[in-house]
Amino acid sequence: MAGKTLYDKLWDDHLVKQRDDGSALIYIDRQLLHEVTSPQAFEGLRLAKRKPWRIDANLATPDHNVPTTDREKGIDGIVDPVSRIQVETLDKNCDEFGILEFKIKDLRQGIVHVIGPEQGATLPGMTIVCGDSHTSTHGAFGCLAHGIGTSEVEHVLATQCLVQQKMKNMLVKVNGELGKGVTGKDVVLAIIGKIGTAGGTGHAIEFGGQAIQNLSMEGRMTICNMAIEAGARVGMVAVDGTTIEYVKGRPFAPKGESWDAAVNYWRTLHSDVDAVFDKVVELDGADILPQVSWGTSPEMVADVTGNVPDPAKEEDPIKREGIERALKYMGLQPNQAITDIKLDRVFIGSCTNSRIEDLREAAAVVKGRKVSGSLKQAMVVPGSGLVKAQAEAEGLDQIFIEAGLEWRDPGCSMCLAMNADKLGEGEHCASTSNRNFEGRQGFGGRTHLVSPSMAAAAAISGHFVDVRELLN
Amino acid sequence: MRAFTQHKGLVAPMDRSNVDTDMIIPKQFLKSIKRTGFGPNLFDALRYLDEGKPDQDSSQRPLNPDFVLNQPRYKNASVLLARSNFGCGSSREHAPWALDDYGFRVIIAPSFADIFYNNCFKNGLLPIVLEEKIVDKLFREAEALEGYQLTVDLEAKTVITPTGESFGFEVDDFRRHCLLNGLDDIGVTLEDAELIKTYEDQRRQAAPWLFGAGQ
Ligand code: SF4
Numbered sequence: 001m002a003g004k005t006l007y008d009k010l011w012d013d014h015l016v017k018q019r020d021d022g023s024a025l026i027y028i029d030r031q032l033l034h035e036v037t038s039p040q041a042f043e044g045l046r047l048a049k050r051k052p053w054r055i056d057a058n059l060a061t062p063d064h065n066v067p068t069t070d071r072e073k074g075i076d077g078i079v080d081p082v083s084r085i086q087v088e089t090l091d092k093n094c095d096e097f098g099i100l101e102f103k104i105k106d107l108r109q110g111i112v113h114v115i116g117p118e119q120g121a122t123l124p125g126m127t128i129v130c131g132d133s134h135t136s137t138h139g140a141f142g143c144l145a146h147g148i149g150t151s152e153v154e155h156v157l158a159t160q161c162l163v164q165q166k167m168k169n170m171l172v173k174v175n176g177e178l179g180k181g182v183t184g185k186d187v188v189l190a191i192i193g194k195i196g197t198a199g200g201t202g203h204a205i206e207f208g209g210q211a212i213q214n215l216s217m218e219g220r221m222t223i224c225n226m227a228i229e230a231g232a233r234v235g236m237v238a239v240d241g242t243t244i245e246y247v248k249g250r251p252f253a254p255k256g257e258s259w260d261a262a263v264n265y266w267r268t269l270h271s272d273v274d275a276v277f278d279k280v281v282e283l284d285g286a287d288i289l290p291q292v293s294w295g296t297s298p299e300m301v302a303d304v305t306g307n308v309p310d311p312a313k314e315e316d317p318i319k320r321e322g323i324e325r326a327l328k329y330m331g332l333q334p335n336q337a338i339t340d341i342k343l344d345r346v347f348i349g350s351c352t353n354s355r356i357e358d359l360r361e362a363a364a365v366v367k368g369r370k371v372s373g374s375l376k377q378a379m380v381v382p383g384s385g386l387v388k389a390q391a392e393a394e395g396l397d398q399i400f401i402e403a404g405l406e407w408r409d410p411g412c413s414m415c416l417a418m419n420a421d422k423l424g425e426g427e428h429c430a431s432t433s434n435r436n437f438e439g440r441q442g443f444g445g446r447t448h449l450v451s452p453s454m455a456a457a458a459a460i461s462g463h464f465v466d467v468r469e470l471l472n
Numbered sequence: 473m474r475a476f477t478q479h480k481g482l483v484a485p486m487d488r489s490n491v492d493t494d495m496i497i498p499k500q501f502l503k504s505i506k507r508t509g510f511g512p513n514l515f516d517a518l519r520y521l522d523e524g525k526p527d528q529d530s531s532q533r534p535l536n537p538d539f540v541l542n543q544p545r546y547k548n549a550s551v552l553l554a555r556s557n558f559g560c561g562s563s564r565e566h567a568p569w570a571l572d573d574y575g576f577r578v579i580i581a582p583s584f585a586d587i588f589y590n591n592c593f594k595n596g597l598l599p600i601v602l603e604e605k606i607v608d609k610l611f612r613e614a615e616a617l618e619g620y621q622l623t624v625d626l627e628a629k630t631v632i633t634p635t636g637e638s639f640g641f642e643v644d645d646f647r648r649h650c651l652l653n654g655l656d657d658i659g660v661t662l663e664d665a666e667l668i669k670t671y672e673d674q675r676r677q678a679a680p681w682l683f684g685a686g687q
Contacts, residue, residue, distance in 0.1 A: 016667055016668055016671045017664055017667055019646060020645075021646040021649070022644055022645070022646070025661060025667075025668070027668070027671055027672065029682050036502050036503075037563070037564065039505035040505065040506065040507045043505070043506075043507075048656075048658070050658070053668075054672075056684055064502075065503065080503075082503040082504070082527065083503055085503075086505060089505050125679070126682065131563060131565075132562075132563055133561065133562050133563040133587060147563040147587055148563060148587070149563055149564075149565035149568075149587060149590065149591035149594060150507075150564075150565040151565060151591065151594035151657070152590075152591075152594070154658065155657055155661065158658045158661075159661045159662060159668065160668060160672070161661055161668055163646070163657060165644065197490060197557060197560055198490075198556065198557045198560070198585075201557070201585065201586060202586065228561075228587075231557070231560065231585060231586070233586050253681075254681030258680060261681075262679070262681050265679065297490055318489060318555075322489065322490070416494075416499050416562075417499065418499050418500070418502065418503070435492075435494070435562075437492050437495065438494075438495065439495075439498060439517050440494055440499075443517065443523040444523075
């Protein structure tokens with residue numbers, strides 16, 4: 001019999017019941033909650049007079065709607081009354097059901113996908129769900145982590161289980177070493193560019209290969225974060241020494257004997273050598289250059305040294321129309337050099353790239369330089385209160401401020417512009433977030449997805465540049 | 473949940489692939505803490521010429537005449553014909569809520585994004601995957617013939633055109649069963665409460681570090 005993949009192992013370990021019709025009940029170890037996708041779930045519980053099954057499996061924080069300035073005012077600092085009600089509703093629900101919440105003024109507040117790992121609330125081998133598609137982030141720890149809808153949030157609250165169909169196994173292998181200035185973000189953008197936004201649909205993707213193994217946990221999280229942009233609900237990386245080192249000593253991580261037992265188990269969380277995948281895609285790390293998205297879908301990416309595509313050269317009529325539509329929306333010309341794209345704003349943040357390492361990379365580029373006068377705004381939004389504190393302890397905030405970038409309070413911010421931070425119509429933004437859909441960062445806004453160091457380099461130049469030219 | 477057995481309705485063809493959930497219901501409308509009332513803002517940025525705001529009377533807003541749902545012939549459509557990878561992007565269940573609130577009952581496409589597909593079933597909405605060739609054909613027919621209706625029979629797993637042509641589709645048995653009977657998923661799962669408890673007890677023994685934190 002063939003060996004098991006990491007996904008097979010995680011699945012088998014959490015299988016409560018296999019139903020005859022192919023669906024299964026999967027036990028959920030951790031649910032993360034935030035204000036946007038939970039209110040209707042709590043309401044549903046209440047209406048059905050149900051109680052949460054296991055309160056200690058849940059952890060909540062507001063992130064999507066929180067302002068990134070004036071945070072000492074707490075909830076009163078949320079100007080939009082509708083946003084405020086949503087955050088207040090989360091507080092009320094967590095208080096009522098006794099769920100631990102890092103509230104808006106808590107130092108530990110932050111984007112759910114940043115605080116889970118940071119607290120050790122994300123542990124290897126767990127099943128993790130959250131009403132947010134970027135829950136795949138946690139798969140970087142050898143977890144089975146799914147984004148779910150609100151009805152499922154309610155289902156997990158009430159039963160601690162999720163009804164699932166087993167997905168297929170897919171391996172994306174990045175061989176060799178990455179070049180200088182090439183980050184996890186570039187790797188994942190290059191992967192999506194290669195396999196497309198539906199390339200992983202129906203599959204759980206395991207990211208492997210030497211280039212992935214060499215990455216830090218931050219880099220792995222960035223990659224798993226965007227698995228969903230390749231259509232896969234689940235992205236994973238096998239557990240290794242880097243994973244265990246990262247988890248050690250975190251507030252929710254096991255201690256003492258329990259730690260040793262956990263580590264023994266965690267060490268088994270990798271695909272067996274003879275495991276069989278339904279689909280395998282291989283890339284050579286050395287071929288990957290810094291990436292920039294030019295269109296309105298994350299698969300519309302190019303090397304920074306490349307050009308915007310010419311729809312006239314596309315043979316598939318549906319694709320051609322997609323390119324034409326994207327270029328029109330983005331206000332770009334066919335064949336335009338990527339480095340000729342001028343920017344209005346720069347956003348460094350989001351659950352994809354707002355961890356300490358991301359901020360360090362960006363700071364290294366802007367240090368001793370100034371933001372281009374042609375920009376309207378460049379801002380850095382750390383992923384959590386603790387990331388912010390750490391960055392300040394390292395003096396990164398000063399580097400950003402001296403260079404002319406704004407240093408903000410933690411939250412989702414301009415990643416989806418549900419709070420006050422957004423793009424104006426027609427504005428181009430170099431963004432470290434994960435979605436460049438039409439209007440994502442503000443009505444008519446034009447998003448270009450890049451790594452933190454590429455965003456920082458763009459902030460200095462006012463247009464895209466190959467960050468490798470600025471690194472010495 | 474509302475049961476779904478059979479449905480016959482007017483078809484609106486939306487000729488665009490990779491329609492993401494941000495497009496189906498833009499983020500400014502996600503601030504609601506309710507499940508209803510999203511219909512007027514379905515496809516907001518495509519449907520109206522101005523920028524939509526929550527709590528606004530959308531009936532007074534300028535419509536985009538080019539958008540398919542604004543064409544009089546598609547008024548009261550309840551079957552949405554779509555292109556591949558429909559519902560990609562954010563996991564927001566507000567997307568099926570908005571489609572449902574608008575009046576759609578069925579969405580037909582060559583492929584759907586996983587989370588969206590799943591969310592539809594929880595809300596009495598039926599997503600149907602048909603081969604690209606068949607979808608192409610339905611597009612041609614729906615565009616050519618005003619008042620084009622399709623009949624969907626979930627029991628028989630068929631889509632039937634006005635000329636009586638019938639196409640079979642796949643849907644997994646559990647989802648079909650729940651939808652046909654309007655069953656509440658949570659209720660069904662809780663029938664296995666004992667099994668869940670047994671599993672949980674074993675897990676507490678095997679991996680005690682997963683319990684008790686977070687309190
Ligand atoms: S940072 Fe962006 S992608 Fe991440 S959870 Fe927040 S809104 Fe979603």
